Amino acid sequence: MGVHIDITGLRPERTAVVLSSLAELGMALHALSEPAHHPGLQAWVTGVTARLDPHLADRMCEADFLWRTTFSDLFLPCAGVPGRTTLPGATLAEELDLLDKLSDEQFVDAALEFTCALPYDVPGGGPLVDEGLRRRALELAAARGPSQVLFTERLLADPPRIRDWLRQFLRDCDEAFFAETWSRLRQQLTADARLKTDLLRHKGLGEALAAVSPAVTLDAAAARITVDKLGDGRSVTGDGGLLLIPTSLGWPHLMVLHRHNWQPVLHYPVGSPEPAAPPSVDQLSLRMTALSHPVRMRMCRNLARGAFTTSELAQVHGMTAPEISRHLGVLKKAGLITTRRRGRYVLHQLDVTVVARLGSDFLESILR
Incomplete structure (x- = not known):
């Protein structure tokens, strides 16, 4: 599980840490559409929404599927330019x-x-060349309401018209609220990009990726980057490059652009409140599976209140010691209990701190 980027043959100078005002505008639109994903931005969302022109707010709803889920790769068009080495522009224009x-x-x-x-x-061919995908796009749009059907019909009939609409809409957003936000965020993102660039130059790609997120790892021997995400995907740099783009508005989303024949991009959050070493998706799955068993749930009720030996738990739950040991083994493998020795007894206790983090760990993992 996870997204893998094959970097075989990637030249050091083809990896760049750069800013993208368009990508950050995409995250701003996402946060405005899904404020629950970004509780730390509540004050900013409230402020922008309160002074937003009603006409612009209506236009924002016309194509919110481009940014509501996360945001479309259209906010990183540099990655799709032929040659796969283009950098984001210096300005939004x-x-x-x-x-x-x-x-x-x-x-x-x-x-x-x-x-x-x-x-x-x-x-593979898209809906402009594949009639089956075209019908499928319209069917799925219909399930999301008439406004999305209308937008999809216009998009399929006249892509340049929608392209012009999107450009003008984004310019209006910039004028209405984003230019002010970007001027405030740019300094923080510039400092982070400078730090990551120094790591790239002096300590290599592995150190830079480790600083991006604990969820990103480099296997130098296999020439592969792995991003621990609840999903699967593959990409190759080929003769192109690799972009690392920081976002201030994006936490907890750690996104990977791995579209076929596009330049791979890691769009990573900075200044996030995530723990130093969040559990991997596999670790989180192991913990939630361990807690899903009714016997282990009842055991946790005891273990949360104090330390118990195996024989004490067996007596409380009316089970044999080997049965209790097997359940304790599952909980211990998942990192949910601690053990300590007192004389000839081994005491087990629930790690309440780890369990308390499960909700936020789960949310971070599915939004990563």
């Missing part, structure tokens, strides 16, 4: 110009990523 360098097929595929469930990291 320059990044919006990169949208024009995407083909109509690329634009439509990315715009319908969450609506049509197109094959993401494998080659």
Whole structure:
């Protein structure tokens, strides 16, 4: 499980840590559409929403499927430019110009990523050339309401028209609220990009990725980056590059652009409140599975209140010592209990701190 990026042959100079105002605008729109994903941004969301022009707010709803789930790859058009070495523009206007360098097929595929469930990291025709995918896109749009049907119909009929609509909408968002936000965030993101760049130059890619997130690891021998996510995906840098793009508004989302034939991008949060070493998806699954058994749930009730020996638990629960030992083994393997020796007795106790974190760990993992 996870997203893997094959970096065989990747030259050091082809890895860049850069800022993207367009990607951050995408995260801003996402946070405004799904504020529950970003409780730390509640004050910012409330402030922007309160002064948002009603007409712009209505337009924001017309295509919110581009950013409500997370945000569309359209907010990183540099990755789709042929050659796979293009960097984000220095300004939002320059990044919006990169949208024009995407083909109509690329634009439509990315715009319908969450609506049509197109094959993401494998080659294949999109709805502009595949009539079956076209029908499927319209069917799925219909399930989400008339506004999305209308948008999807317009997108499939006239991609340049929607491209122009999106550009103007994003410019209006910039004028209404984002330019002020970006001027405040840019300093923090610039400092982080400088730090990661120094790590790249002086300590290598592995150190830089470790600083990006504990969920990102490098297997230098296999020439592969693995991002621990609740999903599967693959990408290759090939003769292109690799981009690391920091976001201030994006926590807890650690996103990987791994679209087929696009430049891989790690879009990672900075200044996040995540623990130094969050559990992996596999560890989290192990813990939740361990707690799902009714016997182990009842045992945890005792272990949360004090330390017990195996024989004491066997007596309390009316089970044999070997049966209790097996359940304790599952809990211990999941890292949910601690043990200590007192004379000839071994005492077991629930690690309440770990259990208390499960809710936030689960939420972080599914939103990562």
